[in-house]
Amino acid sequence: MDGADGVVTPTANISRQDATDSAEAPLRRLDVQELLRGQRELILMLQETEYRLRVTSNGKLILTK
Numbered sequence: 001m002d003g004a005d006g007v008v009t010p011t012a013n014i015s016r017q018d019a020t021d022s023a024e025a026p027l028r029r030l031d032v033q034e035l036l037r038g039q040r041e042l043i044l045m046l047q048e049t050e051y052r053l054r055v056t057s058n059g060k061l062i063l064t065k
Contacts, residue, residue, distance in 0.1 A: 032061065 032055070036042055041054035044063075054062045 032053075035053075036055065041052055044051045044053055049065065052064050054064070056062060
C-alpha cells in the first residue's frame with residue numbers, strides 16, 4: 001500500500017513457500033520510473049533491512065545494502 005509520504009508498505013512478508021509459488025506464476029513487471037517518481041534513488045525494505053536502489057548517470061541501476 002502506498003502512503004501519502006511515498007512509502008510503499010508491503011501487505012505481507014515473503015516466505016519461502018511464496019517464492020516457490022511465484023515461480024509458477026508470471027513475473028510482475030514494474031517500471032522503475034514509476035517507483036522513483038522523478039527521484040534518482042529510493043529505499044527498499046526487506047525484513048527490516050534497508051536497500052538503496054539508485055539510477056546512475058548512465059541510466060543503470062545499482063542496488064546496495
